[in-house]
Amino acid sequence: MTKKLLRALNGETQAVPPIWMMRQAGRYLPEYRATRAQAGDFLSLCYNSELAAEVTLQPIRRYGFDAAILFADILLLPQALGADLWFVTGEGPRLSTITAQGDFDKLGQGEMIHETLNPIYETVRILRRELPEETTLIGFAGAPWTVATYMIAGRGTPDQGPAHALKAENTPLFDALMERLTVATIDYLSAQIEAGAEVVKLFDSWAGSLKGADFDRYALQPAKTIIAELKSRHPNVPVIAFPREAGEAYVGFAKATGADCVALDNSVSPDWAAAHVQVDGCVQGNLASRHMVTGGDALVQETRAIVKAFSNGPHIFNLGHGITPDADPENVQLMIDTVRETA
Ligand code: CP3
Numbered sequence: 001m002t003k004k005l006l007r008a009l010n011g012e013t014q015a016v017p018p019i020w021m022m023r024q025a026g027r028y029l030p031e032y033r034a035t036r037a038q039a040g041d042f043l044s045l046c047y048n049s050e051l052a053a054e055v056t057l058q059p060i061r062r063y064g065f066d067a068a069i070l071f072a073d074i075l076l077l078p079q080a081l082g083a084d085l086w087f088v089t090g091e092g093p094r095l096s097t098i099t100a101q102g103d104f105d106k107l108g109q110g111e112m113i114h115e116t117l118n119p120i121y122e123t124v125r126i127l128r129r130e131l132p133e134e135t136t137l138i139g140f141a142g143a144p145w146t147v148a149t150y151m152i153a154g155r156g157t158p159d160q161g162p163a164h165a166l167k168a169e170n171t172p173l174f175d176a177l178m179e180r181l182t183v184a185t186i187d188y189l190s191a192q193i194e195a196g197a198e199v200v201k202l203f204d205s206w207a208g209s210l211k212g213a214d215f216d217r218y219a220l221q222p223a224k225t226i227i228a229e230l231k232s233r234h235p236n237v238p239v240i241a242f243p244r245e246a247g248e249a250y251v252g253f254a255k256a257t258g259a260d261c262v263a264l265d266n267s268v269s270p271d272w273a274a275a276h277v278q279v280d281g282c283v284q285g286n287l288a289s290r291h292m293v294t295g296g297d298a299l300v301q302e303t304r305a306i307v308k309a310f311s312n313g314p315h316i317f318n319l320g321h322g323i324t325p326d327a328d329p330e331n332v333q334l335m336i337d338t339v340r341e342t343a
Contacts, residue, residue: 004134006238013312013313017341022323023323025071029329035051039051049126050314052120053071056127069140074146076117093160094154097151104177117188124195133275137197141185144181145204149206156295181223186229186230200240205243208245219246227259242265250276250277251276263280266285267285271309285306286319287299287303287318290319291303295334
């Protein structure tokens with residue numbers, strides 16, 4: 001029997017959809033916090049293949065999710081290209097910035113990324129040995145725009161202002177960075193697939209700040225290029241695209257890019273998305289992650305509404321964005337029980 005997640009990605013409608021959760025290995029779990037302390041810090045955990053595999057497996061053991069997502073981060077790729085990267089506790093990532101040609105010229109390219117990223121591929125190999133046979137392993141990378149926003153600003157930003165400014169003021173440099181990231185992302189995801197990833201997901205967390213022609217040029221086109229090249233190298237590996245907060249631009253995104261599934265954030269209504277996005281194939285989503293903090297009847301009602309809205313087509317149940325550190329692990333169990341009972 002084929003795995004539930006792969007069946008959904010293959011277009012099958014299932015009475016009970018497969019379930020996994022963005023950031024399912026994370027700080028809301030005491031066992032994650034313990035392993036991270038053992039590793040020392042977040043980046044040391046990412047590059048310690050044994051411990052990264054361990055934290056990937058923790059939510060599978062606890063909840064029996066249908067998929068495991070490789071434990072790593074989208075910012076490891078800029079680091080592998082030569083950017084400095086560190087995490088400030090309680091604040092988030094910091095990187096060396098790219099604001100002028102000279103900063104870009106210091107970046108590497110080609111096979112050199114694998115020197116840094118080899119431990120990540122080793123994590124994938126360990127996971128393929130250790131995961132239960134019904135659990136699908138998802139690899140991932142950030143989409144070029146989202147990764148570029150962090151590389152340009154050197155940190156997370158509320159409106160991606162520095163990236164928008166570079167795009168407007170030095171388009172050739174911005175385009176060169178996007179091209180470098182597009183090629184590196186293809187190589188990185190291909191290597192994850194060769195190590196054993198069965199599905200890959202492209203996270204474009206800041207796609208929503210690209211409007212009109214910019215959305216086509218910097219969110220849709222790079223996704224299309226990456227997916228086309230992955231499909232030519234690995235024709236049977238499904239791709240999930242997540243152009244977060246794309247809104248109306250979710251419509252037609254799968255067809256235009258060749259993605260096998262579009263992941264939806266919780267700003268779109270499930271009924272609207274069923275009518276306008278799921279008509280083209282599998283969708284993933286889209287419970288608001290705050291329900292993992294608040295729980296109760298609202299969690300149950302909203303979970304049921306999402307399962308019902310997407311019940312006539314291929315669907316992967318997920319949150320609309322990552323689970324937060326203040327979430328209650330019991331609410332995750334309540335969500336899973338609700339999905340598996342109501343369907
Ligand atoms: O989902 C998973 O369980 C797999 C692992 C994973 C992480 N980050 C681990 C992580 C994945 C898929 C990501 C993706 C990621 N990383 C994205 C795209 C998805 C999204 O959330 O929009 C982005 C933008 C990043 C960059 C990043 N990493 C930020 C902005 C932060 C700090 C914010 C925060 O939540 O603390 C991180 C840190 C990070 N990545 C943590 C985890 C578990 C928390 C670090 C810790 O343990 O201290």
